[in-house]
Amino acid sequence: MTSKQRVVVIGGGLAGLRLAARLAGGAAVTVLGEEQHVPYNRVLLAEVLAGRYAPEVAALPAAGPELRRGVRAVRVDRADRKVHCDDGAALAYDTLVLATGSNPVLPPLRGLFEPEGRELPDGVHAFRTMDDCLALSEAVRPGVRAVVIGGGLLGVSAARALAARGAQVVLAQQAARLMERQLDAGASALLHAHLTALGVEIHTECRVRGLTTAPTAAARDARGHRRVTGAELADGYRLDADLVVLACGVRPRTGLAQAAGLEVRKGIVVDDRLRTSDPRIHAIGDCAEHAGQVYGLAGPALEQADVLAGVLTGADAAYAGTRALTRLTLTTAGGSGPFDLACFGETTPRPGDDVVRFADATRRTYRTVVLRDDRLVGGVLLGELSTVGAVARTWEGDEAPLDLFHLLTDDGGH
Structure with missing residues (x-):
């Protein structure tokens, strides 16, 4: 790549800004960010919603003059190599990078939208952006009735x-247990107990089929402006709701x-x-599919940005996929310390796999790993996580653990 090649990055999130920082000084980089907010770390949105962090704490390092906030790319002209924006600008590129991220999944619920409409009822929120977080923060207050639809990582964090x-x-979860894609049954049960202790009412194997709404006092037209009043379950039971959070994935x-x-x-x-099917256009982060895999996690997005920076600066770099570890910290009731959870790889064993499990009710720790041909292929660690670094390194290195007991006890992390 020549020193002043024009690189346009569509997306001002974690991946796009990481790439821009890596290319700084070596290329003429322009980053287009749709949101007006200062770029932020989505991982911290739940902490902002909980009131533990102010929004500015989630801000990413200053992006510099290459970031254009509040600008949306509307069309890519591959023949002329230009990106057309909603403010009328047409940006020429030598290399284009798509870091467009992901959108929340809006489930097909009866009453979610009016015929021919795409406006959510008042009180219904996705939980994906800083705007979503701030709107929820403004709406929530002690005693408000909130229904969270979805029991994955996002739904658990929101609840x-x-x-x-x-x-x-x-919390309404359609699957048989919480975070069923990441956790085994034992860890999911402990998470269930933890949320219940915080006062969250949990319904698993429970499908929400629709929302009930009522016109607001500020109805502006004949159809009225709607506010959510409840969530209807598939069995006919109705949950009263002032707020509904859609956490059904991305x-x-x-x-x-x-x-x-x-x-x-x-x-x-x-x-x-x-590279995409056009060699002048690349994609990284939540929008990219590599070897059939879409990750949707911060770790792979950052790794892809680093690899692409190497590719664009002439290094012999290639992306071979990411072995992603998911980590979640939940603050316990009464300030008794955090409830830490980490999961990685395949947590559900195949026939012939070995499973090793340690549980300590007194210390509130739970550790289970899956071994295949004497190699770690996945596991869940819950509670005190001093060992997570050592376990992750063994897993990522595809090594046979020399002393599994030592690795999974507290001393194994030192």
């Missing part, structure tokens, strides 16, 4: 945060890439050099 603010929280943002004629499957398809 805990709302409970910390004094809301009466009901979907890669691929519309810009599709309109430009790039190959899209689950995400924007990229090769080991993070």
Whole structure:
């Protein structure tokens, strides 16, 4: 890459800004960020909602003059190599990077939208952006009735945060247990007990089929402006609600890439050099699909940004996938210390796998790992996590653990 090659990055999140920082000084970089907010770390949004952090604590390091906030890319002209923006600008590029992230999944609930409409009822919120977080923060107060739909990582984080603010929280999870994609049954049960102790009412194997609404006092037209009043379950039971949080997962943002004629499957398809089907266009982060995998996590996004920086600066760099570890910290009731959880790899064993489990009720720790051919392939660590670094290194290095007991006890992390 020549020193002043023009690089346009669409997306001002973690991945896009990491790439811009790595390329600083070696290229003419422009980052387009849709949101007006100072760029922030989405991982910390639950802490902002819980009132533990002010919004500015979640801010990412200053992006510098290359970031254009509040500007949305509307079209990519591959023939002329230009990005057209909603403010009328047309930015020429030598290399284009799509770091467009993902959108929240809005489930097909009856009453969510009016016919021909796309406006959510008052009191219904996704939980993906700083605007979502601030709107929820403004709406929540002690005693408010909140229904969280979705028991994955996002739903658990939202439920805990709302409970910390004094809301009466009901969490509805369609699967048989919380965080079923990451946790085994034992760890999920402990998480269930922890949230219950915080006052969260949990319904598993429970599908929400619709929302009930009522016109607001500020109705502006004949149809009225609606406010949510409840959530209807598939069995006919109705949960009263002042707030409903949609935490049903995310979907890669691929519309810009599709309109430009790039190959899209689950995400924007990229090769080991993070190139799309157009070699002048790359994709990283939540929107990218590599080897059939869309990660949707901060760790892989940062790793992809670092690899792409190497590719664009002429290094012999290639992306081979990320072995991602998910970590969650929940503050316990009464200030008795954090409830730490980490999970990685395959937590559900296959036939023939070995499972090793340690549980200590007194210390509130739970550790289980799955071994295949004497190699760690996945596991869950819950409670005191001094060992997580050593376990992760053994897993990432595809090594046979020399002393598994030592590795999984507290001393193993030192």
